[in-house]
Amino acid sequence: MEILTLYNNLNTYLIIGALLFAMGIYGLITRRTLIGMLIAAELVLAAASINFMAFNRFTAPDPLVGQIFTLFIMAIAAAEAAIGLSIVVAIYRNYKSIDAEDLVELKG
Amino acid sequence: MNLPLPNADHMIGLVFLLMIGLTLFGGLIACNADRLVRAVAGLVVSFVGVAGLYYFLNSPFIAMMQMLIYVGAVAVTISFAIMFAAPEESKKHGPSGMLSGPLGIITAGLVFGGFTLLALKTDFQVHEKINNGSVESMGQMLLTSYSMVFELISIVLLVAIIGALVIARRGRSS
Numbered sequence: 001m002e003i004l005t006l007y008n009n010l011n012t013y014l015i016i017g018a019l020l021f022a023m024g025i026y027g028l029i030t031r032r033t034l035i036g037m038l039i040a041a042e043l044v045l046a047a048a049s050i051n052f053m054a055f056n057r058f059t060a061p062d063p064l065v066g067q068i069f070t071l072f073i074m075a076i077a078a079a080e081a082a083i084g085l086s087i088v089v090a091i092y093r094n095y096k097s098i099d100a101e102d103l104v105e106l107k108g
Numbered sequence: 109m110n111l112p113l114p115n116a117d118h119m120i121g122l123v124f125l126l127m128i129g130l131t132l133f134g135g136l137i138a139c140n141a142d143r144l145v146r147a148v149a150g151l152v153v154s155f156v157g158v159a160g161l162y163y164f165l166n167s168p169f170i171a172m173m174q175m176l177i178y179v180g181a182v183a184v185t186i187s188f189a190i191m192f193a194a195p196e197e198s199k200k201h202g203p204s205g206m207l208s209g210p211l212g213i214i215t216a217g218l219v220f221g222g223f224t225l226l227a228l229k230t231d232f233q234v235h236e237k238i239n240n241g242s243v244e245s246m247g248q249m250l251l252t253s254y255s256m257v258f259e260l261i262s263i264v265l266l267v268a269i270i271g272a273l274v275i276a277r278r279g280r281s282s
């Protein structure tokens with residue numbers, strides 16, 4: 001029953017992180033709307049946090065550094081979401097659209 | 109081959125598999141769903157799974173913070189933004205650029221393959237633990253070694269809140 005001891009293996013977490021990161025990249029390049037891109041960016045940040053926590057648990061000498069770094073990533077992500085969403089609301093008020101392709105006022 | 113009787117270790121393994129499933133399933137919904145509300149629901153599911161993974165990584169405190177901050181705050185903020193600014197009727201279909209469709213999947217696959225190869229081929233050095241990583245020592249580290257970063261992140265959050273209010277308020281009266 002090797003599959004049931006996966007949780008004690010560094011590679012499991014790294015592969016999950018890579019999968020989440022790939023999903024985030026896929027969402028970032030295929031989403032049409034700005035909010036969809038923000039959601040995909042949250043996935044990318046979660047993948048980065050998983051990698052930090054995995055290395056923190058399995059290899060790092062000090063098991064606090066990764067946890068503190070993950071806390072800071074969460075704070076930055078919260079700030080990013082607040083600013084990004086308020087920008088989205090402001091854009092919607094001006095353009096009546098949150099489609100990334102409608103925001104072409106500066107296009108030459 | 110006869111299977112051993114189920115015991116507590118098997119239960120732990122099954123819960124871990126469930127958490128992996130939640131994370132990946134939620135992630136798939138979050139990046140593929142047609143409607144943004146469903147994408148946010150997928151994001152919530154994915155974050156719950158990630159919190160479970162943190163629990164398995166010996167950090168129940170971070171798991172709790174993940175539930176509080178992401179599931180409780182970020183997802184609700186995104187839902188509010190969708191209610192304010194997502195016109196479902198003007199949703200356009202079709203490709204949204206050069207990289208969408210098959211090229212997007214290929215890009216994501218390359219990213220995943222590259223990171224997986226990197227993770228599997230590298231021989232990571234395991235170091236001796238120098239402390240036990242308890243919440244108490246984390247609090248001490250936050251107020252001694254990392255106090256500068258702690259203060260800076262407080263200022264960043266304050267500026268972000270004020271900035272969000274200012275940006276979202278402008279032009280509201282017109």
